[in-house]
């Protein structure tokens with residue numbers, strides 16, 4: 001093949017549309033994000049995470065009766081079987097919480113007799129099951145790694161209040177519940193990001209929903225994707241305080257480091273979700289009286305954006321927000337899992353409903369064809 005005839009390679013599939021989706025629309029030109037047509041900011045201001053999860057799966061917001069039935073189902077599925085806890089307990093105490101969550105989801109899939117049933121109804125049921133159980137898994141891991149016991153879920157609490165209850169064993173105050181719920185809504189869905197695309201690739205082979213979610217958790221762990229919210233907090237720890245930002249950036253940029261929590265494959269002028277999460281962070285800073293954290297947050301964002309023209313993404317305000325709520329830094333990405341399981345499973349259902357095996361082409365650039373050398377043996381010599 002001559003050089004002229006070489007097909008164009010789209011590294012990282014950047015800018016390549018690979019399929020349709022009716023679940024969400026990311027528009028970098030207008031800096032907007034729609035879930036099933038609704039602006040995410042309006043959903044965050046007016047809906048609970050349960051309503052948004054329902055919207056992502058069913059395509060419409062629930063009426064009061066539908067919401068009541070959905071909430072009853074979700075609340076009834078929250079608890080963890082003894083076997084799931086046993087599997088979690090068998091893992092090293094210093095395992096990364098993302099590995100723990102991935103293993104727990106994989107175990108739930110292995111133990112669910114409905115796993116092979118790939119009907120849309122069965123898949124939706126599995127999605128709601130994971131949605132309901134992930135808070136118990138993540139909250140338990142937050143406690144286990146700190147030597148604390150499992151806290152049973154409470155059916156009298158909404159999703160976010162119960163999540164915080166299970167993580168910290170005390171009833172959270174309203175500003176904390178609201179900020180947490182907003183973060184879950186903002187993290188829920190974002191079109192063909194790397195983890196969702198992973199889930200769709202796995203689904204395209206006709207593998208089961210649990211396999212697709214397990215794979216998606218693996219893809220989310222990396223710091224170029226969901227792992228960035230954890231990495232942001234490590235950066236905050238390194239920098240220390242607002243007055244050190246300039247010197248820290250000189251060194252980090254000099255060493256050509258990537259600054260986690262900044263930049264995005266699709267948004268080049270800022271992430272549509274950041275203003276809403278920033279407002280939630282400000283309310284937490286006021287509630288916990290931590291102006292120093294906001295000063296550091298603002299100084300780093302302003303200085304980095306001024307120097308590089310690269311804006312914060314959602315992981316930038318989420319990291320310090322989860323820190324203020326009391327979560328360990330390593331638990332931040334598992335919180336993202338709990339939210340994104342809604343988007344992943346909506347995409348799994350969409351992919352399965354109009355499936356085509358996802359199998360792109362590669363362009364070979366290795367050795368030309370050659371003969372395997374025939375080596376002389378002792379007998380033939």
Ligand SMILES: CC(=O)SCCNC(=O)CCNC(=O)[C@H](O)C(C)(C)COP(=O)(O)OP(=O)(O)OC[C@H]1O[C@@H](n2cnc3c(N)ncnc32)[C@H](O)[C@@H]1OP(=O)(O)O
Nearest residue numbers: 223224225226228257258259260261262263264265313314
């Ligand atoms: C919820 C989410 O998953 S949002 C994403 C979370 N990830 C992060 O925050 C990790 C840090 N950010 C990044 O690594 C990138 O911005 C990505 C991976 C998110 C997007 O990257 P891409 O679209 O592939 O752009 P790419 O990495 O090629 O960056 C383009 C240029 O900007 C630079 N750049 C982009 N982001 C950053 C950053 N955070 N810090 C320093 N430089 C950056 C790159 O070094 C590159 O520079 P160059 O052209 O001189 O080589």
Ligand SMILES: O=C([O-])CC(=O)C(=O)O
Nearest residue numbers: 189190192193194265266
């Ligand atoms: O869209 C992306 O590439 C990453 C992202 O922001 C997300 O998954 O929320």
